[in-house]
Amino acid sequence: MSGPEGLGKLLEGRRICICVGAGGVGKTTTAAAIGLELACGGQKVAVVTIDPARRLAGALGLDQLDNEPRLVDPDRLGVGGVECRGELWAMMLDPKRTFDELIGRLAPDERAREEVLSNRIYRELSSAVAGSQEFTAIAKLYELDREGGYDAIVLDTPPSRNALDFIQAPAHLTQFFEGRALRALLAPTSLASRVVGRGTGLMFGVLRRLTGVDLLGEIGGFFQSLSGMLEGFGERAAGVAELLRDPATAVVLVSSAERQPIDEAIAFARELDRAGMRLTGVVVNRMHVDLDQRSDPDEVESALAGELGERLAGRVADNLRDFQALAGRDRLEAQRLERELGDPPIVYVPHLAGDVHDVASLGRVAGYLFGAVPGARG
């Protein structure tokens, strides 16, 4: 499965690498390690992260939410005498600012922009709802790809239990803008029923009864204020959908080796498949790799008893037993993942003691991902 090249071969010629997966599986670390490796290979790379651990963010010099990537100080990247030939740019996405900025880009004029930004529905809800992080992350990706001048962009997506949340974010908007609902809302009420048919007119009547006039008015105002941007939104959504299916876009599914994340990874892969997206590869993080599967904890215990005493030797042996159980479990889970997924190549990263919180440990992860260090196998 995972060849000696690991991700290297899989990412060759790709302009975009999207890391997807459930929360808590090391997605941000994986994205950052991929970015680091590509940058060290000489490319100009942007890594867009959603919610990195503080110390990892600190290691990359990211100290605040932002809507533009910043150049990571090259001095931070030269680890162990390895020269980093390219440039690593990184950002922690600020969904609200990115959303505002997107409105600014799509609004035909200043007045239209202000109207949206000051709408109460937009202000109160746009960045708080499910899918808004996904939407802004994708919008940012699209923009950086078109205008950023990067050789490669690595996107760390928001954690989600549902792969479709992320893929469908642009599609939801397009659907709506193509639908009749908007036209009905935008048309004067008397006209609405004629334009969109009696059923819809009746529907708005019922809806008004339910929501009260104010809320329906607010919602109408929200969509009205967006009306000048429909075309822009539609084009952008179509462009994003195209970008997601572009052969130069890689989709890497990230998981850890425990049962539930593996379950979620399998479900994720199926959803992607149904949505017509191909997985480029799978990364399984934190594999417990037993280098000497035959070692016997009892023998270890008696071998150490003289030197360490029975109590301490017993604990060393208990720790070994736990580790062997974990390694056995991880092996089974990895085998299950391989069986269920079939095709896509899987790259394994061993469990590393402590957090990955500095560039040196990111480099170690990259070593496993790209096959410079013999990878762990299931």
Place this chain on the structure above:
Amino acid sequence: MAPNRRLDRMLDRRLLFVTGKGGVGRTTVAAVLGLVAAGRGLRTIVAAVGGRDELPRLLGPDEGRPGRTGDGDPAGERDLGSGLFSIAIDPQQAMEEYLRDQLRVGALADMLSSSRTFGYLAAATPGLRELLTVGKVWELAQPERRAAGGDPYDLVIVDAPATGYAISLMAAPRTFAALARRGPISRHAATIHETLVDPRMTGVVGVTTAAEPAVNEILETGGRLERELGIGLDGVIVNALRPSRFARRDRARLRAALAGDPTPAVRQALILALAADDEVRVERAQLRRVTEGVTDRPFELPLIRAEELGREALIGVGKLLEEAE
């Protein structure tokens, strides 16, 4: 049973939100709390938000094989026995129920539910899914159920999504109440909001592992709940702690043994022991951050392996909560 005031207070609610970063074991902790509550004679339902209903599988390894999606009616309330129930909240279903409840005329409700235009409008209106989801959670917690044929629950445990979104979910009713100003939605949303910010009715439990990002998130949650809703965290559960096997002075002895000339097997065992101890030290430091950052001492739960999960194991974990103090 030793009286455990922290736990009593947590469960003495109608609604309990369980939140925390992805991957920390929210669903497992929600299941454990559900079993503890049901064991105390409370008719309890665990409601999954934004995902599948994982409880049947967590409780009984034979009820669903790994990788298979949950079967049965996803929107239905499932009886898991001994007073415990589970449900996955489906916003679409919640909307249909809500429309029926509000409009009273089935034909009108059906007309709206089946209208594509309405569907698009509902999908595109920011916050509506959140409002409907939290509305359904609230409905489950009503002493007299509004859903046809529903029996009341003493406690609704919400397996809420990751923290930021959980707070948005809890804030949705207030936002809608303010936006709508008057009319049925405004009144309804205001009622839900009052329940959510009433500490006698609603509590929030944070779950974290002893890893830095998860701890950051839970510490921030307390502040955000306070700022955005004027409520606090009722408790924090630190999950999946590794066993602490080695004392500080053991390390030098382990290193000395490693410096000798051990066999490969012994060598690996010693390296693993030192590595495990490193991790435990990192975890203890993070646990201290949690303890210093919250008012009440957090609950600590050990790492349990997925293959050991099941009703009995989770009841055992529940006992640890009962005995903590």
